[in-house]
Amino acid sequence: MKKPNDVIIRSVTKVAVVIIFTFAINLFISGHHYPGGGFIGGLAFASGLILLFLTFDIEAVRRNIPVDFKVVAAVGVLIAVLTGVGAMLFDSPFLSQTFGYFNLPIFGRTELATAVIFDVGVALAVIGTSVTIIMSIGDDR
Amino acid sequence: MSFWLHVMILLPFLFAIAVPFIYKKVSPRIHTGWFVLFIPLVIFIYLLAFIPKISNGNTFTETVPWMPSFNIDFTTYMDGLSLIFGLLISGIGALVILYSIFYMSKHREALNNFYVYLLLFMGAMLGLVFSDNMIVLYVFWETTSVSSFLLIAYWYERETSRYGAQKSMLITIFGGLAMLAGFIMLSIMADTYSIREMISKASEISSHSLFIPAMILILIGAFTKSAQFPFSIWLPDAMEAPTPISAYLHSATMVKAGIYLVARLTPIFGGSAEWFWIVSVVGLITLLYGSVNAVRQTDLKALLAYSTISQLGLIMSLLGLGSASLYFGVGDDSSVYAVAIFAAIFHLVNHSTFKGSLFMVIGIIDHETGTRDIRRLGGLMHLMPISFTLAVIGSFAMAGLPPFNGFLSKEMFFTAVLNASSMSVFNADVIGLAIPIIAWIASVFTFVYSMILVFKTFGFRGKNKPEKLGRDVHEAPIGMLISPLVLGTLVIIFFFFPNTLSHYLLQPAMDAVLPTIAGEAGVLDIKISAWHGWNTELFMTLGVIGLGTLLYIYLKKWFPIYHLLPEGFTLNSLYNLGLEKMESVSKVITVRYMTGFIRDYLVYIFAFIILVVGGAMWLFDGYSFDLSKDAPVNIFEVILMTLMVITALAVLFSKKRLTAIVAVGALGFLVSFFFVLFRAPDLALTQLVVETVTTALFLLCFYHLPQLKKEISRIPFKAVNAVISIGVGVVVTIVALSANGNRLFSSISGYYENSYELAGAKNIVNSILVDFRGIDTMLEILVLCIAGLGVYTLIKLRPQRRDENEEAK
Numbered sequence: 014m015k016k017p018n019d020v021i022i023r024s025v026t027k028v029a030v031v032i033i034f035t036f037a038i039n040l041f042i043s044g045h046h047y048p049g050g051g052f053i054g055g056l057a058f059a060s061g062l063i064l065l066f067l068t069f070d071i072e073a074v075r076r077n078i079p080v081d082f083k084v085v086a087a088v089g090v091l092i093a094v095l096t097g098v099g100a101m102l103f104d105s106p107f108l109s110q111t112f113g114y115f116n117l118p119i120f121g122r123t124e125l126a127t128a129v130i131f132d133v134g135v136a137l138a139v140i141g142t143s144v145t146i147i148m149s150i151g152d153d154r
Numbered sequence: 155m156s157f158w159l160h161v162m163i164l165l166p167f168l169f170a171i172a173v174p175f176i177y178k179k180v181s182p183r184i185h186t187g188w189f190v191l192f193i194p195l196v197i198f199i200y201l202l203a204f205i206p207k208i209s210n211g212n213t214f215t216e217t218v219p220w221m222p223s224f225n226i227d228f229t230t231y232m233d234g235l236s237l238i239f240g241l242l243i244s245g246i247g248a249l250v251i252l253y254s255i256f257y258m259s260k261h262r263e264a265l266n267n268f269y270v271y272l273l274l275f276m277g278a279m280l281g282l283v284f285s286d287n288m289i290v291l292y293v294f295w296e297t298t299s300v301s302s303f304l305l306i307a308y309w310y311e312r313e314t315s316r317y318g319a320q321k322s323m324l325i326t327i328f329g330g331l332a333m334l335a336g337f338i339m340l341s342i343m344a345d346t347y348s349i350r351e352m353i354s355k356a357s358e359i360s361s362h363s364l365f366i367p368a369m370i371l372i373l374i375g376a377f378t379k380s381a382q383f384p385f386s387i388w389l390p391d392a393m394e395a396p397t398p399i400s401a402y403l404h405s406a407t408m409v410k411a412g413i414y415l416v417a418r419l420t421p422i423f424g425g426s427a428e429w430f431w432i433v434s435v436v437g438l439i440t441l442l443y444g445s446v447n448a449v450r451q452t453d454l455k456a457l458l459a460y461s462t463i464s465q466l467g468l469i470m471s472l473l474g475l476g477s478a479s480l481y482f483g484v485g486d487d488s489s490v491y492a493v494a495i496f497a498a499i500f501h502l503v504n505h506s507t508f509k510g511s512l513f514m515v516i517g518i519i520d521h522e523t524g525t526r527d528i529r530r531l532g533g534l535m536h537l538m539p540i541s542f543t544l545a546v547i548g549s550f551a552m553a554g555l556p557p558f559n560g561f562l563s564k565e566m567f568f569t570a571v572l573n574a575s576s577m578s579v580f581n582a583d584v585i586g587l588a589i590p591i592i593a594w595i596a597s598v599f600t601f602v603y604s605m606i607l608v609f610k611t612f613g614f615r616g617k618n619k620p621e622k623l624g625r626d627v628h629e630a631p632i633g634m635l636i637s638p639l640v641l642g643t644l645v646i647i648f649f650f651f652p653n654t655l656s657h658y659l660l661q662p663a664m665d666a667v668l669p670t671i672a673g674e675a676g677v678l679d680i681k682i683s684a685w686h687g688w689n690t691e692l693f694m695t696l697g698v699i700g701l702g703t704l705l706y707i708y709l710k711k712w713f714p715i716y717h718l719l720p721e722g723f724t725l726n727s728l729y730n731l732g733l734e735k736m737e738s739v740s741k742v743i744t745v746r747y748m749t750g751f752i753r754d755y756l757v758y759i760f761a762f763i764i765l766v767v768g769g770a771m772w773l774f775d776g777y778s779f780d781l782s783k784d785a786p787v788n789i790f791e792v793i794l795m796t797l798m799v800i801t802a803l804a805v806l807f808s809k810k811r812l813t814a815i816v817a818v819g820a821l822g823f824l825v826s827f828f829f830v831l832f833r834a835p836d837l838a839l840t841q842l843v844v845e846t847v848t849t850a851l852f853l854l855c856f857y858h859l860p861q862l863k864k865e866i867s868r869i870p871f872k873a874v875n876a877v878i879s880i881g882v883g884v885v886v887t888i889v890a891l892s893a894n895g896n897r898l899f900s901s902i903s904g905y906y907e908n909s910y911e912l913a914g915a916k917n918i919v920n921s922i923l924v925d926f927r928g929i930d931t932m933l934e935i936l937v938l939c940i941a942g943l944g945v946y947t948l949i950k951l952r953p954q955r956r957d958e959n960e961e962a963k
Contacts, residue, residue, distance in 0.1 A: 040839070046916035048835035050923060052931075056843040063850050083946060086939045093932045108928040112914035126914055128924040131931075135924070138935035140941035143847055149949040151854045 026068040033061035041136055051132035055139030062144050071152055086141025093134030096127060159216050159230040159284055162197055166277035169193050177266035186265045187255035194247035201240045207236050209658045225347055231286035234662025239283040239414055242506050246406045247276050249637035253514055254398040257521060268308060269924040275301035279407055281744040283414055288337040288347045294893055298408050299326040305403060311867045318391035324769045325378050325388045333375025339368035353421045360426060369423050373432055380412025380466050383440040389648060390459040397517030400455060405462045405513055406506040413502060416473050417667050421919045437471025438592050445599035452714045454516045454526040461603055465505050472498035472567060490573050490670060497566035499663045504559040504648060506911040511641035512548035515541050518630040528610045540630045541613045547642040553604035554695060559648035562682055568691040589623030593685045601702030652682035676745060757878060764881040767889060777888045779895035790831055798824045819849040836919040
């Protein structure tokens, strides 16, 4: 295969990926009150990673991000299940979520919700799974 | 309120977790069994403390909520019946583990597996006999089946072990499922899962239309577990398990679970003619079948397996005959039949003692001589005097001879069958006479195989000299003899002090089986005595001994009658044939529709949708739509629609895959514009990102595929495609329109509008995802994760591709 001329996409990707990741994290955090959430945030993050795969060689990305995404997916599911179990420790039914308002040093009065932890699990599971699938198929030459 | 009974049931399970670690730490220096031994000992001692309280008529109940919303609580209940079983499970469990320490080599065997399975079984069995809730009982019931499967397949490298394990699993789980259906019917009738509450509603239940079906289904469960005819075929094959397991699961405890269930449910079902006839007739047939077949066995363990089947049949038939006492209610008649229940419980205990010790003795013989084949054994009497004595005690108790406990329960069994023959109810006049005759014939065969067991193994017979076995045969180590010695001693103690046993254990158990009669003083006051004059029972026993001895001496003369039946005409070959046919027929069916073409599978799926969904709509007049309430279609929607149609057509007619992928992606983006129009930003965002990712995925996948070729296909093929695709489109459109036009229920969206108060979130969609319907999301990401792993496995872990292999050649 001849080496493709991909200077433009490489340059654009380097900038765009940062923006995509930032946007993904923003989507995740804003999910509580505004459009967004763990699923979309995770998927957007995964699409940023996929852009990296498409632009650069898979090996290069793997060297720079030495993460086993199967483990990420499993950890995500584990977190989600454990938040459910956590509710049982407080004598509530499985997967009960709660929230409260706290005064934090920098943010001031902030709402903290256990659902966010569950959402972290969702996001990780989505990132892990989609990247695992893409990498398995993309790697299969 | 204490939960010690729960702790006791869970103790073996909890310790099972620790066993592998202990094994890793101490093996092979110390035998893991020494650590496991404590568990049954502690439980046994704990249960012993209950004997005085139970014999005073107390019962104990403890409840731990499990699934309160389904009325399923883990309620434990202890009365005389469950106490006897608990003592058998823990007591014989302790002896078996002690025996296994010397039987299982700590150098060669995977002891961690062995003891984990054994503890699993012990916990499940304790849970089974002490739980009051039917669903909990069922869970433990199946757990015993599973642990039995694991233990039979313990030497899984042997094909016979795997065969036996599969057989026992198939049969007992089949019975268990039938039983579950019966349990559910019972719970529908009684409106409770608690066995005690069901017993208090017994009269309501007996007039319900589900009474007979529930009874039959539950009996199938009990019969499969207790190896009753015709489900008995799994037990001989289960003898592939290590001998301690055969002694424990397949003679003393697990196979008695069916007996336990029948006894436990007698207050509900007993007193009806169907229960009486099914239980006693199946029991009697099993008794005869088992004892006749035991005589022809040449493997000592197979002989014991058939004798166990036969003895289980005996106990079962006694429970059936005794259930008549509930029909008569309180009075003199009932106590006559209550003797049968008493004899059943008595014989159950006796059988566990003598059969347990016999299994252990056979294990010793196997261990020392290396064979269990009667045709090769002989003359061990002088070499193994202690084992010989134990074998005599066990076999003579089994044959029903004094001074061993089997004599007492056998006499009571004869009393019970004689009573049944003169019974005036349930149309028993004619068939009733056959009951004692069958019982007597079966007893003669029992006598014969008991004698075979002792004298063909230990006695001197012609050319079978122990020297021929090719190894130095000697008595077993003392540790191996302790357990059978304890059981053998009990066999004799029970003979001399039966009334002590009866007062503390058997009477309370009988009160539990016959609760309505138990209240009356004196009715159930049964005294056991070895000598009660020259009555019919004694003459029957003498007849058994006389004819049995004759039959044993002239065994060679009449043995050929076993060959009269054709070889293939057995239940076993029926089972094998069924298994074989099931495999081949299902293969034929599967090959027919699993073509390997994705197109075919899509055809099945879509045709199914058209038939079921469209058919249901058509049958139930579901397709009615009301467009009047719909919002008017505006210009943006029309434009979007037109674009979507164009992209969809572009997919169909594109010549290159790349074009098709891009067109599909464009279609997806257009859909997300619809979400924007309808003000669903979350959905639009998700759709956009999903579309991006899937398009990338498609591009990666299609990289591997060949160039799209011009399809040259026949007209009918294209016509089928067209019909299916148009059909799916029409059905989905109709469903969507009808669903919109007919609101059967009021909308539930109002509830979610309170998300800020309920979940502290202003984003309803997300709070539904993570909070209101959190369990859906949890399972979805689990599915997602599994799908990801599936893709990974399929691609990364597949065997080398065929063409690569061929290239390598």
